[in-house]
Amino acid sequence: MKTTDLLIVGAGPAGLSAALAAAQAGVRALVIDENQRPGGQLFKQIHKFFGSGVHKAGTRGFRIGEQLLKETLEQNVEVQLGYPVYGLFPDGRAVCGSPEGAQEIRAKKIILATGANENNLCFEGSTLPGVMTAGAAQTMINLHHVLPGQRVVMIGSGNVGLIVAYQLLQAGAQVAAVVEAAPAIGGYGVHAGKLRRAGVPFYVSHTVHRAIGTDSVEGVELVKLDNFRKVDGTQLEIPCDTVCMAVGLTPMVELARLAGCEMTEIPALGGVVPMHDENMRTTNPDVYIAGDISGVEEASTAMEEGRLAGTAAAEALGALDAETAARLKDEIRRRMALLRSGEFGAKRQAAKETIVRRCEAFEAGRQEEGERA
Amino acid sequence: MSDMDRRVHAHPILDDLREPDTYIWYHDTKIPAVTGEPVAAALMASGIRVMRHTVKTGQPRGIFCGIGRCNDCKMVVDGVPNVRTCVTPVREGMRVETQQGLGAWRDEA
Numbered sequence: 001m002k003t004t005d006l007l008i009v010g011a012g013p014a015g016l017s018a019a020l021a022a023a024q025a026g027v028r029a030l031v032i033d034e035n036q037r038p039g040g041q042l043f044k045q046i047h048k049f050f051g052s053g054v055h056k057a058g059t060r061g062f063r064i065g066e067q068l069l070k071e072t073l074e075q076n077v078e079v080q081l082g083y084p085v086y087g088l089f090p091d092g093r094a095v096c097g098s099p100e101g102a103q104e105i106r107a108k109k110i111i112l113a114t115g116a117n118e119n120n121l122c123f124e125g126s127t128l129p130g131v132m133t134a135g136a137a138q139t140m141i142n143l144h145h146v147l148p149g150q151r152v153v154m155i156g157s158g159n160v161g162l163i164v165a166y167q168l169l170q171a172g173a174q175v176a177a178v179v180e181a182a183p184a185i186g187g188y189g190v191h192a193g194k195l196r197r198a199g200v201p202f203y204v205s206h207t208v209h210r211a212i213g214t215d216s217v218e219g220v221e222l223v224k225l226d227n228f229r230k231v232d233g234t235q236l237e238i239p240c241d242t243v244c245m246a247v248g249l250t251p252m253v254e255l256a257r258l259a260g261c262e263m264t265e266i267p268a269l270g271g272v273v274p275m276h277d278e279n280m281r282t283t284n285p286d287v288y289i290a291g292d293i294s295g296v297e298e299a300s301t302a303m304e305e306g307r308l309a310g311t312a313a314a315e316a317l318g319a320l321d322a323e324t325a326a327r328l329k330d331e332i333r334r335r336m337a338l339l340r341s342g343e344f345g346a347k348r349q350a351a352k353e354t355i356v357r358r359c360e361a362f363e364a365g366r367q368e369e370g371e372r373a
Numbered sequence: 374m375s376d377m378d379r380r381v382h383a384h385p386i387l388d389d390l391r392e393p394d395t396y397i398w399y400h401d402t403k404i405p406a407v408t409g410e411p412v413a414a415a416l417m418a419s420g421i422r423v424m425r426h427t428v429k430t431g432q433p434r435g436i437f438c439g440i441g442r443c444n445d446c447k448m449v450v451d452g453v454p455n456v457r458t459c460v461t462p463v464r465e466g467m468r469v470e471t472q473q474g475l476g477a478w479r480d481e482a
């Protein structure tokens with residue numbers, strides 16, 4: 001059995017930032033990721049990020065990832081790649097797969113930064129080869145430099161759909177359509193604008209009725225929606241060899257459930273998430289969360305949450321005195337509030353505050369029960 | 374089939390594009406590959422999309438998640454069934470076959 005003061009599951013932007021913050025406070029963390037490459041979703045992002053200077057706005061996602069990884073490794077953080085963590089006990093024992101079989105790790109504190117899973121849609125033909133998640137297409141073009149097809153239909157016009165559609169164009173594919181069930185485009189205007197200027201047609205109030213093909217996709221049939229209901233007789237066929245789904249992300253909370261963390265439903269952030277306080281601590285006092293697992297947002301917020309969780313865990317481990325920790329955490333929270341401003345950000349800010357309020361209410365109830373017992 | 378080339382050879386941002394420097398076998402066809410890339414990327418670059426056929430109805434499946442989560446991309450690799458090709462790096466001369474149903478180990482087949 002291996003022991004560590006701080007175990008971090010997930011080497012995406014949140015997990016790496018947490019490890020870095022903890023290391024800077026003098027805590028040596030062990031970071032485990034099932035992937036062979038660190039960086040999580042960040043290495044697929046080749047566009048420039050928004051936000052202010054401290055958030056590396058204007059820098060491309062993968063460059064941010066390279067920088068973060070370099071800084072983390074310089075701090076002698078141990079990063080174990082290719083090890084899926086599949087067990088977590090409420091007392092802090094974790095189990096991961098390794099080439100030698102199951103490996104047990106005992107940690108004093110744990111930070112879960114497992115990210116989110118892509119949602120999918122079911123329709124006739126949705127299992128045909130050529131139908132894939134937007135993330136799969138993005139991985140293929142931006143990491144492996146291979147086109148999944150020549151003519152793509154993108155389902156979903158949130159930021160992921162818009163960005164991946166544009167990146168498919170950059171990689172040399174045609175985008176035959178961006179399809180959106182809602183009456184308006186979901187993502188940022190700048191991303192949609194780039195596609196419009198490239199002549200990509202948008203079909204709002206439409207969805208895929210079915211994918212056509214025998215061994216792989218040869219086209220899709222779209223259908224018009226009236227208030228999200230299919231309108232008969234409005235089918236429209238579009239030839240394509242690839243269909244991408246960008247229909248939202250769901251936080252990957254399985255390990256938090258195993259650790260006995262209380263959950264709460266918050267649709268604005270992707271569904272059910274572990275309750276957490278303003279230090280990113282869950283209702284299991286030894287377990288913290290950061291990044292998309294605590295509600296789907298962006299890489300920039302994931303990094304700040306990682307720093308917050310790493311700092312709070314270092315404080316709990318006694319590596320930071322209360323005053324220093326409070327100063328560091330205040331700085332992080334100020335930057336985070338900046339990221340959660342504006343039309344889209346404010347909604348996320350409100351949802352985040354709801355989670356913290358529910359967590360406080362839960363803890364208060366638990367304390368009351370304890371006093372009565 | 375192997376004449377198809379879906380590799381990105383020019384890109385406005387990416388500057389680390391690599392050309393094939395090795396090969397794998399897809400059934401009896403030699404497929405160019407880039408050292409270290411996943412098997413699925415090499416197959417996709419040659420236009421191969423069907424990775425396996427399902428157990429009960431024999432329907433085709435191909436890359437879906439691309440990151441090892443969905444199991445749609447399982448194939449028989451060097452005689453071992455149920456290998457997720459999207460997270461398995463290529464090795465020179467590797468033998469990759471379409472998986473039928475649950476797949477069989479080479480010595481069972």
Ligand SMILES: Cc1cc2nc3c(=O)[nH]c(=O)nc-3n(C[C@H](O)[C@H](O)[C@H](O)COP(=O)(O)OP(=O)(O)OC[C@H]3O[C@@H](n4cnc5c(N)ncnc54)[C@H](O)[C@@H]3O)c2cc1C
Nearest residue numbers: 010012013014033034040041085114115135291292298299
């Ligand atoms: C297709 C797609 C496109 C996106 N595009 C953008 C974008 O353009 N801009 C943006 O800001 N955000 C984007 N996002 C959102 C993105 O999820 C966040 O920005 C950010 O990557 C979240 O960071 P994270 O560290 O929480 O999770 P991730 O980056 O997802 O990292 C989680 C890590 O945990 C590992 N992991 C999970 N479970 C386990 C386990 N059990 N054992 C071991 N390791 C595990 C995973 O392998 C992964 O490396 C996109 C997401 C997707 C899916």
Ligand code: FES
Nearest residue numbers: 439441443444459
């Ligand atoms: S494509 Fe999903 S596991 Fe490989």
